[in-house]
Amino acid sequence: MAQLTNCIAMMNEGIERVSQIIPQMPAVEARLCRLMLMVGSSLEEELEFKLKPHKLNHSDFLTLMILYSRPDGSSTPGELCEFATQGATNMTRITNALVKRGLITRGASAEDRRRVVIRITAAGKRFVQKMLPPMFPRVSAMFAGFSEADKRNLGRLLGKLAHNLDQLDPDTQP
Amino acid sequence: MAQLTNCIAMMNEGIERVSQIIPQMPAVEARLCRLMLMVGSSLEEELEFKLKPHKLNHSDFLTLMILYSRPDGSSTPGELCEFATQGATNMTRITNALVKRGLITRGASAEDRRRVVIRITAAGKRFVQKMLPPMFPRVSAMFAGFSEADKRNLGRLLGKLAHNLDQLDPDTQP
DNA sequence: ACATTTTACTTCATCAGTGAAATATGACTT
DNA sequence: AAGTCATATTTCACTGATGAAGTAAAATGT
Numbered sequence: 001m002a003q004l005t006n007c008i009a010m011m012n013e014g015i016e017r018v019s020q021i022i023p024q025m026p027a028v029e030a031r032l033c034r035l036m037l038m039v040g041s042s043l044e045e046e047l048e049f050k051l052k053p054h055k056l057n058h059s060d061f062l063t064l065m066i067l068y069s070r071p072d073g074s075s076t077p078g079e080l081c082e083f084a085t086q087g088a089t090n091m092t093r094i095t096n097a098l099v100k101r102g103l104i105t106r107g108a109s110a111e112d113r114r115r116v117v118i119r120i121t122a123a124g125k126r127f128v129q130k131m132l133p134p135m136f137p138r139v140s141a142m143f144a145g146f147s148e149a150d151k152r153n154l155g156r157l158l159g160k161l162a163h164n165l166d167q168l169d170p171d172t173q174p
Numbered sequence: 175m176a177q178l179t180n181c182i183a184m185m186n187e188g189i190e191r192v193s194q195i196i197p198q199m200p201a202v203e204a205r206l207c208r209l210m211l212m213v214g215s216s217l218e219e220e221l222e223f224k225l226k227p228h229k230l231n232h233s234d235f236l237t238l239m240i241l242y243s244r245p246d247g248s249s250t251p252g253e254l255c256e257f258a259t260q261g262a263t264n265m266t267r268i269t270n271a272l273v274k275r276g277l278i279t280r281g282a283s284a285e286d287r288r289r290v291v292i293r294i295t296a297a298g299k300r301f302v303q304k305m306l307p308p309m310f311p312r313v314s315a316m317f318a319g320f321s322e323a324d325k326r327n328l329g330r331l332l333g334k335l336a337h338n339l340d341q342l343d344p345d346t347q348p
Numbered sequence: 349a350c351a352t353t354t355t356a357c358t359t360c361a362t363c364a365g366t367g368a369a370a371t372a373t374g375a376c377t378t
Numbered sequence: 379a380a381g382t383c384a385t386a387t388t389t390c391a392c393t394g395a396t397g398a399a400g401t402a403a404a405a406t407g408t
Contacts (some may be wrong), residue, residue: 162213365394
């Protein structure tokens with residue numbers, strides 16, 4: 001994979017030059033955007049890499065983890081779509097795949113028969129408990145050299161950014 | 175689109191529960207990872223949304239911007255692959271599309287005739303200069319409420335994270 | 349009570365992106 | 379000059395994601 005640091009150095013120069021041609025550009029903010037995008041996709045790559053041996057992709061994993069983290073280990077496709085930010089179509093596919101592997105079950109809801117209840121199985125829980133720990137060292141290593149204040153700060157700033165993105169969303173076409 | 179803030183709240187509870195079952199999990203770090211991933215993909219979504227009216231996707235845009243930001247407005251497929259973190263296959267496709275729209279040209283290199291020189295055209299530059307400014311308000315809005323120190327800090331922390339990810343990369347399978 | 353609308357998924361056709369392998373060409377090494 | 383390496387493109391098979399339409403059940407209006 002390409003060195004992130006190189007790309008960043010290159011980007012910094014690029015932004016510098018562009019902001020000389022187009023001075024009204026919010027250069028600092030644009031740079032932060034690109035940084036977020038780069039680090040985000042690098043992180044995604046890293047995650048997919050760790051998931052590959054388990055034959056899972058990001059959405060599969062996320063779906064499974066949401067179920068795992070539920071007190072009762074269950075949810076519905078609609079809810080999973082919302083929290084995993086996936087389309088319904090995709091969630092059907094993910095669910096199919098996980099059911100086939102015996103990690104979750106799909107059942108009809110008693111109250112509302114339109115609804116489908118998805119539940120993690122005992123095998124699913126064991127699977128998560130086995131695959132998760134080997135990831136921990138790399139996760140920790142990502143934050144090497146971060147003080148407690150750094151981590152708090154990063155969390156706070158990302159939260160603020162998330163909030164602003166939510167406000168932005170009422171999609172007024174630019 | 176789903177509210178990021180909801181997803182974050184849900185994630186916080188989820189991590190809390192998981193870390194009770196699996197106490198050795200680096201909970202703070204894992205939470206920051208997920209935050210980064212969520213904000214990153216939301217940002218990506220926002221970007222793609224802004225690009226759609228121009229019939230560009232993220233890779234197309236990035237490729238074009240790299241060329242635009244070059245003093246001489248030119249590069250090679252290999253270099254573009256590196257900085258846009260794209261595979262060669264994809265870069266060929268991107269280049270084809272941009273050439274067809276007259277935004278860039280593909281020519282043979284004088285010194286090394288294996289090489290292909292990709293250059294942004296005058297039309298390409300005009301295109302960038304026209305499409306970029308309407309994005310600025312949204313970019314600025316993303317960082318509403320950020321002090322100068324906040325922006326500096328975010329930049330610093332993302333840079334540090336990027337550095338750690340680079341160190342991590344020597345892919346020792348977990 | 350019946351018709352309409354809404355909600356919850358699923359199915360199907362399609363598309364963008366990716367990896368692997370094949371091809372072509374040119375440069376470098378000895 | 380021959381062999382090896384580097385650069386770029388093309389082809390192909392595949393995965394993952396998406397949009398449009400379809401089905402079924404429940405909620406709502408009249």
